[in-house]
Amino acid sequence: MMKSKNSLIVPKNLELVYSGEDYFSRLEAIIRNSQFEIHMQMYLFENDTTGNRIITALKEAASRNVQIYVLLDGLGSLSFPSETIKEMRQSGINIRFFAPLFSTYTFYIGRRLHRKVIVTDAKTVLIGGINIADKYCGSATEAPWLDYAVQLNGEIAQPLQKLCADIYFKKRRLQNKKIKSSFPVQEDAMVRILQNDWLKGKNEICDAYIKSIRNAKKEIIIVGSYFLPGIRIIRALKKASKNKVKIKLILSGKSDLPLTRRATCFLYGKLLNYNIELYEWNQSILHGKVAVIDGNWTTIGSFNLNNLSSYGSLEMNVEINSALLSKMFQKQLIEIIAQCQNITLNSLKTKNNLFTKTINFLSYCITRIIEIIVTYTPYKRFNN
Structure with a gap:
């Protein structure tokens, strides 16, 4: 289907990542190598083989006393089982939903958490369009949905981790701040994090x-x-x-x-x-x-x-x-x-x-x- 994936890997602090095993093996490794804190914010998280693979990695990280905060969209992850949520919380994983579809306080259908971002230890970031589900991983008989992400390492992760924490803990004044700076991730590359929230x-x-x-x-x-x-x-x-x-x-x-x-x-x-x-x-x-x-x-x-x-x-x-x-x-x-x-x-x-x-x-x-x-x-x- 796609050729020469390795030729697109830029060494050190910036790497292009594909949907399929490339993305999920990286995500799993990032979680397993975490030491202090993980923030995961995802539109769709399905309770399938791929989802359980990532949940297992998160539970293992929680057993090492890594602080984990998972924020899922209330519509995109509406089918995420309550029993699985209970098990994750019992394992020490903090998990909540952004804008639950059925709320007594607010109603805004269109404002969904559509971003897909993982930040660990204020050092490593994975950002893209790939959700956590079998269809993004693919199988021996079915190609994964075509999508991309970027893995970043270095100081750019620090403001992103703070932003994710502000959103998770509903610090409204702080989460409205923009990440204005461009970050030199290596000699050839300047990177900027862009947000949309009209x-x-x-x-x-x-x-x-x-x-x-x-x-x-x-x-x-x-x-x-x-x-x-x-x-x-x-x-x-x-x-x-x-x-x-x-x-x-x-x-x-x-x-x-x-x-x-x-x-x-x-x-x-x-x-x-x-x-x-x-x-x-x-x-x-x-x-x-x-x-x-x-x-x-x-x-x-x-x-x-x-x-x-x-x-x-x-x-x-x-x-x-x-x-x-x-x-x-x-x-x-x-x-x-x-x-x-x-x-x-x-x-x-x-x-x-x-x-x-x-x-x-x-x-x-x-x-x-x-x-x-x-x-x-x-x-x-x-x-x-």
């Missing part, structure tokens, strides 16, 4: 995408699961295309959300008219949210190019300014493109009959209405 005035990821697209000179490659960008990003892509920037979008050929995929297909004609190249990944479910621009700027994380990520969820991305990593990642994405189906105006005309166009249009309208409902529903307090 309700708290954080639009760093969305703004970084728009700025980088507008400033692009040569090439933009975006991997976009659930791709339904707002007008600002559409306009930035259109402007970049007019400036003769080559734009390649790697989108879902298979999706766990068929309605969203149909809605994305509705945009194909407009995107192709902007001279944007479209490629559909059909080897597995596409879940990645990454971009490489001009072989210098890379972003990897949980942020989808849609209004739910822009205006609803808590998201976290890593912004990497590194020619070495960006060019190697760019090469890998070109290998992915070679395995994709190229969507052109001619193939679109062949594939789209009146029925298909109607379904795509209705899917787009329904998806936009759902986005409006869940992202702009007021934050209500039933009890003061």
